[in-house]
Amino acid sequence: MKWLGRCLLAAAVAVCTAVPVAAQTADDFFNPDVLQRIDLWLNDADWSKLKAAFQENTYYPADVIWNGQTVRNVGIRSRGLGSRSGTKPGLRVDFDEYSASQTFLGLKSFVLDNLTQDPSGVKETVAMRFFARLGIPAPRETHTRLYVNGAYAGLYALVESVDKTMMGRVFGSIGDDVQNDGYLFEYNYVLGSPWRFGYEGADLTPYKERFDIKTNESKSDATIWGPIEELVRLVNTTASAGFEQAVGASLDLAAFVRYVAAQNFIAQNDGFNGYDGMNNFYFYRLENSDRHVFIAWDEDNAFLAPDFQITTRLDDNILTRNTMQLPAYNAQYFSVLEEAATAASDWMQGEMQRQLALIADAMQADTLKPYTNAEHAAARDTMLAFGPARVTYVQCEVAKAVGTPRPAGCA
Secondary structure, rough: OOHHHHHHHHHHHHHHOOOOEEEEEEHHHOOOOEEEEEEEOOOOHHHHHHHOOOOOOOOOOEEEEEEEEEEEEEEEEEEOOOOOOOOOOOEEEEOOOOOOOOOOOEOOOEEEEOOOOOOOOOOOHHHHHHHOOOOOOOOOOEEEOOOOOEEEEEEEEEOOOHHHHHHHHHHHHEOEOOOOOOOEEEEEOOOOOOOOOOOOOOOOHHHHHHEEOOOOOOOOOHHHHHHHHHHHHHHOOOOHHHHHHHHOEEEOOHHHHHHHHHHHHHHOOOOOOEEOOOOOOOEEEEEOOOOOOEEEEOOOOOOOOOOOOOOOOOOHHHHHHHHHOOHHHHHHHHHHHHHHHHHHHHOOOHHHHHHHHHHHHHHHHOOOOOOHHHHHHHHHHHHHHHHHHHHHHHHHHHHHHOOOOOOOOOO
């Protein structure tokens, strides 16, 4: 009876606050200027099971309500790596878990990031908006208050899933052909086995372990992972003179350099050139192409410090090192850092202030977060100081590295 009552209440909310469906789009759902509200309704016992077994990926049926619209019988499960929590679970919501054809606003799924690793609450959302400003493929994100069975479950980041739908948005269409039918991989960090793009032999097993295929799963192993093995081999064995031609056929080198420079600017310590090897990205082989590109993902550990060195671990990763040995890409790296500093100087601190104001009340009211309101306030102040200090530091260090006059304010 309790479940039935809640279902009826959910339906009543949907009817009473109904908004014309035609007025709602995925852009509205991820609107960064709005603190969203999402309601999940599911069996109390299932919610208890999900929290108790938060390390598992078991799906449970639920209804989702957003902005007066209800989607029935979706699948929700716990998600995350270090962020998994039995108190405030990170969640993946799949509209098509129980009905293969079901979508919502053109989306097959979305992610609810529980923000347990970020006391400021805005690292992830600011980073992805900044990447988008720099033309780097990144998911749309905003914030939402989450309610489960009518009870406030805390402040979350609402994150676009990296999937075929997003690939279509990012890469567009050629004529009537949406460019989303390539090979999408999520990089799988293997605990205790950091990897820095070293060649691991012709056998495909280690590449299968690290690159989790998300599309075209029924293709042969050679078709899916063979091009990755070939790319890694070429990166490790090709001399500088032939590197751009050989490796560039399989990897968009200019886009790669832009990606790692942007990650460095936001002081990401756990990204492609991470402290424990590569981590936190998607990899996409473009439709009808041999070329791969990187997709940004999971920036909760960015904004480490304003004086994060601009050459941090560039020599540790083999792909980064060998690419940076080429003068054109070395120059591009420092040019993108300058571009990022310019883009941040008139935007980043203001964007942080805007987002922090947007989430302030919801963050204060979140009693399930694993940090205190005082710790949030300290993290907020640290974030607000980051932008101006980082811009100055990067501009000064780039000038030193490339031999141009150092701007005012350099130590």
